[in-house]
Amino acid sequence: MYISADTVIQEAKPSNRLERILPVLECQPPLALAPMVGLSHSALRLLILELGGVGLFFSEMLSVMRLPIENEIVSPFLCRTPEESPFFYQIFAGPNQDIIPAVERLHLLNAQGIDLNLGCPAPVLRKQRAGAFMPFDSVRTTIATLRAATHLPISAKIRLGKTLDKKALLAFCKMLEDGGVNLLTVHGRLQGEKFCRKPRWDWIGKVKQAVTIPVLANGGIFSVSDAKKCLERSGADGLMIGRGAVCKPWLFAEIARDVYHSSSVPEINxxxxxxxxxxxxxxxxxxxxxxxxxxxxxxxxxxxxxxxxxxxxxxxxxxxxxxxxxxxxxxxxxxxx
Ligand SMILES: Cc1cc2nc3c(=O)[nH]c(=O)nc-3n(C[C@H](O)[C@H](O)[C@H](O)COP(=O)(O)O)c2cc1C
Missing domain, CATH: 1.10.1200 (Non-ribosomal Peptide Synthetase Peptidyl Carrier Protein; Chain A)
Known part of the structure; x- marks a missing residue:
């Protein structure tokens, strides 16, 4: 999967175009570790890297208000080694929060991409009207601000919406794509649905058919067989795996070997x-x-x-x-x- 920076070239402010070296990420195999608070940190990433098969990392969600003042040497949210790449930092922001200082910080941290959390229904985000609670117009404005502020690929992580509404879901995704988002991750559950509910991989497929940017499918992948079924039903360009990768940090290696023929699996003890x-x-x-x-x-x-x-x-x-x-x-x- 290639996350191209072509859209960035078209959307970036003219004054910035020439000054910036545009990265084109090659994410191979197209398997990403999901953002997970308290779990997607440097120790887990290094463990997964040792076992192989992972192609892309996402940080746990980071508040745009706190990011500029976090100390990356000691902060468990920011500490990261150069091997942990390609790396997207995930941010969340409320409608009136200034995201520019956070973006500037991410440039200094050598981010390879920035992910906007638009799917998380956690109460802490409800209070700030961030994540899944961000109003449609604020999402549009935030993406525009982000697009103008960075040369990096932008991704967005979403759920299927409040209710099953194909028209609304696709309009939302098209708005993200038109606004300059380069990569979309779709968690195949509705906003209020618990993890025990089976994810709707076929609904991820509806998004995949409607946009031209790469789509990662997320939700409920705990085995190679789940990975194959999810890819088949969604037609996604790749997978994002959360809990399955904590239960089995070697799951990426198994999927890479059996689905993408690109890695071997070390002996598992x-x-x-x-x-x-x-x-x-x-x-x-x-x-x-x-x-x-x-x-x-x-x-x-x-x-x-x-x-x-x-x-x-x-x-x-x-x-x-x-x-x-x-x-x-x-x-x-x-x-x-
Ligand atoms: C403990 C935990 C923390 C999570 N934190 C985040 C987060 O920071 N940002 C986010 O977008 N999603 C977060 N999620 C959701 C996951 O990224 C993912 O969408 C969800 O777990 C479904 O994927 P899975 O079935 O592969 O785990 C979290 C999930 C868990 C279990």
């Missing part, structure tokens, strides 16, 4: 991968930032075991990272007995 993740947390984060992230990861990773809830609750009750590692070790020893 589930306990070793868990301890490698702990090492990466230690490498990447300040001590006080590690345990919470391990607990969140374990919540999903424990699904690899029949009695994984013992691992999840055991780690949940730990007060230190060492205690959590010991708890995990005794769980792994027990299941091997």
């Amino acid at each position: 589930i306990p070793d991968i868990y301890f490698r993740f702990i090492e990466l947390l230690q490498d990447r984060f300040l001590p006080e930032r590690r345990l919470g992230r391990l607990k969140q990861f374990t919540h999903y990773y424990s699904s690899n075991f029949l009695f994984g809830h013992h691992l999840a609750s055991g780690v949940q009750n730990c007060r230190t990272l060492d205690e959590a590692a010991e708890t995990a070790m005794s769980f792994f020893n027990k299941i091997q007995e």
Whole structure:
């Protein structure tokens, strides 16, 4: 999948055109790690990179108000190594929030793209009228401001809308495309739908047919078979995977091998991968930032075991990272007995 910067050339302000080197991202294989608060951080990205198969990263959502003042050396939201590329930072903004300082910061952070969160229905976004709650006209204005402020590819991540309404959904997507968005990710659920509901991959297909920019399909991909079905039903250009990649950080490698014939899968040892993740947390984060992230990861990773809830609750009750590692070790020893 190529995320072309052609549209950027047409849309950028004339004064900026010549000064900017326009990047053309080659995202191969077209498999992206989803933005997930508390999960899509440097340690998980490095773990996934070691296992292979991933083509594109998205940060967890970042407030445009906080971004300019975050310290990228210690901030768990911003810290990132050069290998974690290509990399889109995801931002969210309310209608009256100034996005320019955040965009300038992302240029300094060597972003390869900027993603606007237009799909998240979390209460914290409702208050700010951001994410899924951003009014149509504010979305249009924000995209225009973003387009004028950056030479980088812009992507948008959406859900299917408040209700199933094909006309409204396609009008929204066309507005994004016409406004200069270069890549669209569609999470195949309605705004109010919980994750337990099956995603509507066929509805992602309706969007794919209506726009000319690349579309990533998102939602409910936990296996190679899910990936194949989703691609078949949506006709999408690629996939964005969230929880499935936390449960199985090697899932990208499996999909890359079986669908895109572009990668091999290393030997998978589930306990070793868990301890490698702990090492990466230690490498990447300040001590006080590690345990919470391990607990969140374990919540999903424990699904690899029949009695994984013992691992999840055991780690949940730990007060230190060492205690959590010991708890995990005794769980792994027990299941091997
Ligand atoms: C813990 C968690 C945090 C999330 N945070 C974000 C976020 O910051 N931005 C966003 O656009 N979506 C966020 N999402 C939604 C995911 O990006 C994705 O759309 C959703 O999980 C469905 O994909 P999946 O079935 O592959 O997990 C989050 C999901 C989870 C489970």
